[in-house]
Amino acid sequence: MNITEINNGLILENVKDFNVTHIFDCGQCFRWNKEDNGSYTGVVKNKVINVSQNGSNIIFKNINIDDYENIIKSYFDIDTDYSDIKKSINKDDIMGKAIKYGEGIRILNQDEWETMISFMISANNRIPMIKKVIENLSKNFGEYICTYKNKEYYQFPTPKRLSESSLEKIKDCKAGFRSERIKEAAIRFLNEKDIIYDLKNRSYDEGLEYLKTYKGIGDKVANCILLFSMKQFYTFPVDVWVRRVMQTLYVDKNTSDKEIRQFAENKFGKLSGYAQQYLFYYARELAIGK
Structure with missing residues (x-):
């Protein structure tokens, strides 16, 4: 290169x-x-x-x-050599097709704080609305960066700024019932940020259990945070699209999310997170199981 x-x-x-x-x-x-x-x-x-x-x-x-x-x-x-990763998780025809369809996926190394709040907002929410809430929070509480292509851009708000904000102002950003959780998470993060930033060095189970002690963070959201900001690639987040592709192509229709995750982690091991991304993109773009 x-x-x-x-x-x-x-x-x-x-x-x-x-x-x-x-x-x-x-x-x-x-x-x-x-x-x-x-x-x-x-x-x-x-x-x-x-x-x-x-x-x-x-x-x-x-x-x-x-x-x-x-x-x-x-x-x-x-x-990171994604060619080696794809070879390692390409265990069957289903995965092979998913990899080929999303062959250019890379898992971004995102900031833990921003990822944590973003996926708290994502729970039971549509992507356009998730983006809008994050944009509103950034515009109202983040530092101005610049104007690019006639659009103003702002940094993601710091936990200190959100912790000091009134609940009403957070609600004004269209965060709805998530507003209280966002403010509570910001206050707690200020005291526990060293723990958060060290989770990438802890075991997957430790990270999962710790994140779930935050209001608004269940299994799926915790697994997304671990995968997208903490380099915990053993995880396999199960959302509606992953559930559909797994129940359509791999497991029985009545298989629970926990059982789906365990099946995937047993199958793909320490690279389960990469497998999840190829399967998610494959399922959503082709509307598999819908």
């Missing part, structure tokens, strides 16, 4: 296993939106980044070479 600097951006040449649509539309993130030209614009930390693709070349705009080292390389998991 080569890196070429361009005006206000970078080109990563000959990148394997990278497809912008697969990455941003596989259910793992909510702050990336598709532009009219097919590129995606999103916020990572304090940067607004535009990403597009020309074959195996990935074009990043509104960043520089320092941002590649400080943000891009880790966030987009550039150093």
